[in-house]
Amino acid sequence: MFRKDLQDYSSSSQNMDSITIDMVLEIQKDLDPYDIVSLVFLLYEIPDTALQRLIVYQKVSKDVEYDSMNLLHQWATHAKVRPTWKYEFLESLSICRLYNVIRKLGFDLTTVKQHYQPDNITFSAHVSPIKKVLYNLCDNTTSEVMFKLKKTLLSYGIDTTDHESCELIILELICRKFIVFQDFIRNATPAKVDVQRFCQILDHFPAFASYVAHLKELENKLNGQHNSSSFNVSTSTPVTTAEVDNEYNKDNKGGESSFEEVYELLNQMNLEDIPSNWKADNVLLNNDSYFIRNPKRVGVCCIINQEIFNPSKENIEKNIHVHLPMRSGSTQDQIALESTMLSLNFEVIVGKNLNHIEVFNFIKDIIKYRVSEVHSVFMLCILSHGIRGHVYAADSIKIKIEDIQMLLDSDIAKNLYGKPKVLILQACQVDEDSYKDRGLVADGPPPKYFMRKSDFLIYWATSPEFKAFRHEEKGSIFIQFLCSALKEKAQKEHVYDIFTKVNNIVTKTCCKVKKLQVPIFESTLRKKLYLYIPSH
Template sequence: MLRVDAEQHQQEYFFDKIRTINLEVILDIQKDIDPHDMISLVFLLYKVPDTALQRLIVFQRVSKDVSYNNINLLYDWALNVQTSPTWRYEFLEALTICRLYHVIRKLGFSISHVKDRYLPGNLNVSIYVNPIKKALYKLCENINANNLLRLKKTLLTYDIDTSEYEACELIILQLMCQKFITLSESKIEKTLSNNKCEVEKLIMIVENISELKKIALELREIQNKINNESSLPAPHINGTPVMSTSAADPKTKLVDKIEESFIDLCHLHAEDISGVTLKSDTKLAKDAYPIKNTNRIGICCIINQEEFYPSKESIEGNIQTYALENRLGSTKDQLALEHTMSSLNFKIRSCCNVNHKDMFKFIKCVILNDVCPEDSIFVLCILSHGIRGHVYAADSVKVKVEDIQNLLDSDEASNLHGIPKVLILQACQVDEQNAHSRLVADGPLPNYFLRKSDFLIYWATAPEYEAYRDEQKGSIFIQTLCSMIAKKARHEHLYDIFTKVTDLVSGICSKLKCAQVPIFESTLRKKLYMQIPQL
């Protein structure tokens, strides 16, 4: 009986306090709310997205000024909803969702009672605030700076420019204004307008950002619930093949072995290649490609795809079936390649994180503007994720290696005709349908072999295998390759060097119990040296 009386008293106290919330209180309270939380409250409370967005754009510009609270965003909202009998409850629920407990306490409410009433952590419970907005607020709260940048890049592929917005809430409002997503504000409005909640396009983007997959699932469930549809399971999304060292992963014990392997690779650099003096009268035999100028061997073009984001083409075209993780450690590979190749008198041209169209533009630009008649070799290195016969661009669109090869052999690249072209590809070659298969392959598909002449393509791993990368030191393949080229380039031709690299990488990966076997394929007609060999 005492418990019932206490609960009744608590309810009466709650309603008494609700009635004390008026315009003067709102005017005073908004002074205690910081800019970040103010943006969240406007997002949750304003019914018209265009109004909310325009007010917040101005607010974003002036919020760093000490007098920003004079904009009166909450006061103006409260002034316009005075006729609604539930506006005070909606305001309190929004404060609770944003966990502004210092404000709630100042209003005189019991924090525990308010939390029990509105359940801010439960996305399936929403009384006055739009339930999908509550879920979208959670998205905004959980998105970090890197993923916010990914989202902006992805939206650009839909011709939606949100680059000026600092907060995720403004981006969501922009999507609402452009009808990229639509929200039903209430069950009554939904019944009258026959509108459905449509946030599937945004969900498809979010689920391609690995850290936000759970929120994407929750958004889809709430959308289906609002639309009176049965909850459909989200599509299965495979993880990106990277070397994991988490505690739950059986490869945890690899950490020490990886350290040991990279220490072993360092010994390959013991030879001081910069101090070697070439003999000017040394000549290459007729069974080798000529080196025209020892001071400039050729061009080394490096494309380092380290950061990825989903794009309209990758999402709507089902080009990419799982979220691509950022390739931490890939910069180490880029630097190793740049150092190694420049020490051998190659001119270096590098780019990072380019979409599939810009990949080809970059290669064309290098061919047209940087390749000289005196160049003896053209080297193209691509560091990325991959599947069999393809590499991924930064916009998660897969690019056929054959298309890259065709470009290098096209009329546009006539200045490369007749000189050897080396493609070095640090990427996996697992099957698209089974991105995590570790089955040993008998060999490439019959139509996989090169048909062009003067090409040498070196993959980090054979078909159906993965290529492993340490997130701090770089990939096993590229680091081994750079070490062996630095040690052997002045004595041996590339075919023999690549053979030694394959042996070393296979041995290291066998020790680490990782399935990776590099493979190279050649239509070279002669031996290919990167330097005139010393006698």
């Protein structure tokens, strides 16, 4: 796997003379900033030094004078006291696959690759095997996964927002003792290896499963636990049924062409033509309808668009695995809702990828500072993954819709008293038995408590036990049909009738393409609700 004893590279020892302090300086000039970061990560012994210098390098590397830092030259100057420093440098070049540099130094590439085995990520002759695994993890981390990892670490109070490479994030964790290991090759009295907390986080990222196995294997080997029976590697994690929420799958029965038909129907949909000479009249707003105070400022529409999800400290420590895929296409729903509500004279406020605390703070700020007495309607649209009665925040923690309703009925929402509050929820309502009695947010009121609250209209994209479907390029069936219907009918009909028509068209369309989705709305409205009354 790896060797503690230092085996000389005798077959090409004569070429080692080509690796000099001056040559390292020359080589550095031909390397990309990313390669410099990778080599510093592998070569520097003291993580705090590596991190601080790379933070500065990250800032100045955008400047033409960035090469003045000479990070590799500085390392070589200090490392030359070790007889192995040239071997460390050559192996690091091999790990980073900088084969042109290896050839430039006069080495036979095939021989170097055979000796250092760059494709075996747990084998290491002169570089820490832990570092080698961590480097390979970084090298195969996508920008999307790194974004999620940063969000997850933020829930631990570790802010890596400004780190532009995965190597800096890993160094940050090493400096904070989140990852503990000593260089077993360069140190005679190594400290105990501890990667448990880090692996606990990685367990919630399916893409990192193989690296978790390698890290745990090395931890046991380096700690002297050679008995394989005492070694348990977790290479997979349970996936909740919420993972398939709203996901467009080309392998589903019905095929891609069937889904295309759904959105073609949007262009053909006829919800009864509105006469061009028809004008709404305020006479509609009699005692049987909610009063629109200012037709030019009907209300406030709050949109929460959750597209990217990351694990959080809370569900990691409770060993709750929720792997929620990116909701591609949700931006199209956001755009459709923004356009629709602006056309209906609503003020529109958008929040994206909010964690469970930010969701409530976002809503609180809006109802406290953006909703005023002049507004007549409050609308909240949440686009996310979900299970029965809950939607997921961006940190993969589920939020009870009842808790949101309680907030909208609280003392801080005094400007909403007696006013209609409409919740539009694009999310699945599938059951999740494993989550019963394991809620991740504060306990809400007893079941059905909100139904005693007045002036609410809650509209789910689908009924309990059903999924809600979304096209990864064109948006969700429910939101796209809803926006089309609102634009066509809001000047004439109240929302209850419009929603009924949307239920009909969505259900019929989904049946046609053999997708089970039935929208549902629950109402405690006391009057008819119109969203648009033109001024005269």
